[in-house]
Amino acid sequence: TQSTWGNxxxxxxxxxxxxxxPDVTVPAGxxxxxxxxFKTKCAQCHTVEAGGGHKQGPNxxxxxxxxxxQAAGYTYTAANQKSGITWSEKHLFVYLENPKKYIPxxxxxxxxxxxxxxxxxLIAYLKSSxx
Numbered sequence: 001t002q003s004t005w006g007n008x009x010x011x012x013x014x015x016x017x018x019x020x021x022p023d024v025t026v027p028a029g030x031x032x033x034x035x036x037x038f039k040t041k042c043a044q045c046h047t048v049e050a051g052g053g054h055k056q057g058p059n060x061x062x063x064x065x066x067x068x069x070q071a072a073g074y075t076y077t078a079a080n081q082k083s084g085i086t087w088s089e090k091h092l093f094v095y096l097e098n099p100k101k102y103i104p105x106x107x108x109x110x111x112x113x114x115x116x117x118x119x120x121x122l123i124a125y126l127k128s129s130x131x
Contacts, residue, residue, distance in 0.1 A: 021090045027117055027119075028124070049061060067087075077105055079106050083103050085103070
């Protein structure tokens with residue numbers, strides 16, 4: 001959008017604030033245990049393989065290093081798109097404990113994983129399966 005103020009043209013640019021990494025330690029996880037958690041708690045809504053389709057939730061391939069709300073072909077809530085999160089182990093660790101608390105307004109209905117070691121296992125699996 002352009003506006004004229006006096007004789008000076010100014011352009012307004014929407015700036016998305018980035019959300020800083022949480023100050024947490026992500027426990028080392030077990031990929032096999034994480035795969036079991038994914039299959040029982042995540043696979044009904046998400047896929048991980050490259051080129052995999054979206055379900056109720058987006059395909060998670062390429063998750064790490066991607067901005068929240070940016071998987072091509074998936075319709076996200078404004079809350080996800082404007083969260084300022086670039087997915088990392090630390091962001092995911094806090095998010096997976098209580099998604100609706102970490103991104104208020106998300107449509108993800110998952111209640112969360114309360115046990116830190118389960119979140120570490122799931123993250124280990126996601127790192128191995130979505131790269």
